[in-house]
Amino acid sequence: MTFFADTKKLPPDSLLQLITDFRNDPSPDKIDLGVGVYQDEHGKTPIFEAVELAQRRLQADEESKTYLGPLGWPGFADEVRKLVLGNTLEEKLADRFAVLPKPGSSGALKSTGTLVHRLNAAAKIWLPDPTWANHIPIFQSCDLETKPYAYYDNDATSLDREKMYADLEKADAGDVIVVHGACHNPTGEDLSAEDWQYLTNLALEKGIVPFIDIAYQGLGQGFDEDMENVRGLLDVVPEAIICYSFSKNMGLYRERVGAALVLTENTEIAGRVQSNLNEIARRSYSMPPSYGGALAWYVLSDPDLNASWRKELEQMRKRVLSLRGQVTDALSAEFGDNRFQYIKSQNGMFSRLPLAPEQIAQLKSESSIYMAGDGRVNMCGFTPAKIERFTELLVKVAK
Ligand SMILES: Cc1ncc(COP(=O)(O)O)c(C=O)c1O
Numbered sequence: 001m002t003f004f005a006d007t008k009k010l011p012p013d014s015l016l017q018l019i020t021d022f023r024n025d026p027s028p029d030k031i032d033l034g035v036g037v038y039q040d041e042h043g044k045t046p047i048f049e050a051v052e053l054a055q056r057r058l059q060a061d062e063e064s065k066t067y068l069g070p071l072g073w074p075g076f077a078d079e080v081r082k083l084v085l086g087n088t089l090e091e092k093l094a095d096r097f098a099v100l101p102k103p104g105s106s107g108a109l110k111s112t113g114t115l116v117h118r119l120n121a122a123a124k125i126w127l128p129d130p131t132w133a134n135h136i137p138i139f140q141s142c143d144l145e146t147k148p149y150a151y152y153d154n155d156a157t158s159l160d161r162e163k164m165y166a167d168l169e170k171a172d173a174g175d176v177i178v179v180h181g182a183c184h185n186p187t188g189e190d191l192s193a194e195d196w197q198y199l200t201n202l203a204l205e206k207g208i209v210p211f212i213d214i215a216y217q218g219l220g221q222g223f224d225e226d227m228e229n230v231r232g233l234l235d236v237v238p239e240a241i242i243c244y245s246f247s248k249n250m251g252l253y254r255e256r257v258g259a260a261l262v263l264t265e266n267t268e269i270a271g272r273v274q275s276n277l278n279e280i281a282r283r284s285y286s287m288p289p290s291y292g293g294a295l296a297w298y299v300l301s302d303p304d305l306n307a308s309w310r311k312e313l314e315q316m317r318k319r320v321l322s323l324r325g326q327v328t329d330a331l332s333a334e335f336g337d338n339r340f341q342y343i344k345s346q347n348g349m350f351s352r353l354p355l356a357p358e359q360i361a362q363l364k365s366e367s368s369i370y371m372a373g374d375g376r377v378n379m380c381g382f383t384p385a386k387i388e389r390f391t392e393l394l395v396k397v398a399k
Helices: 014-024 049-061 076-096 104-119 135-140 161-168 193-206 225-236 267-282 291-301 303-335 357-367 384-398
Strands: 097-102 124-129 145-150 176-180 209-214 240-245 258-263 350-352 376-378
Touching: 049 291, 049 303, 076 097, 076 225, 076 240, 076 258, 076 267, 076 291, 097 104, 097 267, 104 135, 104 209, 104 240, 104 258, 104 267, 124 135, 124 161, 135 145, 145 161, 161 193, 176 193, 193 209, 193 225, 209 225, 225 240, 258 267, 291 303, 303 384, 357 384
Parallel strands: 124 145, 124 176, 176 209, 209 240
Antiparallel strands: 097 258, 240 258, 350 376
16 A cells, blocks of 8 residues: 555635636636636736836845745735725734734634634534634634624625624634624625624624734725724724735736734734734744735835736726626616615625526526525626626526
């Protein structure tokens, strides 16, 4: 018997499989609503102009490829913290933060999950139901117990507020509650300001640690608007964990650019937490990749590049908003009722269609319409012509 002979074949990730199936589908009419990235009207995921300029500057400026150490590209960590906090909170809270660059928000989730387990192995990590599909396996790989809390009512196509509060009441001191910063994936349904206040009170009164995953800043209500509730919470709670991603809002998907940020009670504790984050990284991948962090640093720290980035991001946000409106109007006209109005009011690229798995499978096999198995659709997969074809087919399957 050889060493690898008994290796079990694992099933492919269902979303990655969907991408492959779409690619292999020869239909000229196929529609990809399953993709998890921003796409323009030509189905392209563009490189931001500011990022292209940053690449050129980096190439001209960089003189060595030697190791940089745990903080990666100099200045990146500070810029991310400033971005998260905004000017007012930066002055007030900067020295209570530990920050480490990470390979994407995924890398940040893994490292902070490891930190949580290290500090409280009994901590339960509460996740919205549903949540981004990779949250659960990442936290479980940190040996943490994951617990779902009610979040979205699929039939009512809205937040399941009463059940959510009832579930969150069950969290104990030292537990961690994960919320999505803005543009909840997969539903597009975000917490209200009152819900954030509820979470803040829970943290203050019960000693629960808020954990905010920010993967879509600027794609919801607006660049600073998307951070309002997050900042409101950070302003008053003693402790919080934040994972930040530049995949979507800077188009740096493959560079793997993100950060882990931990708010602590004071500077001295922040220093100790920082040393733990550094050590967790050291024993895993040693040091962060610097290329993407360098690009993000150029964009964030140069006023012209920063303005150009935000302008382009705002155009993307507006395009997604417009698609939301077009899809809602087309579906409302085709179905003759208001059941899809919720799509218009949700945030970010995703919404969920209340379809059964058989209906989703039928749309794929008979009409080459691809969406995630839970009914998640990406608005960016639509164009006016595709909306027309899609609504006609959907009414046949769902009426
Ligand atoms: C909520 C959420 N968190 C994290 C991620 C992962 O982002 P990254 O590419 O930075 O690892 C995603 C990606 O889709 C996401 O939706």
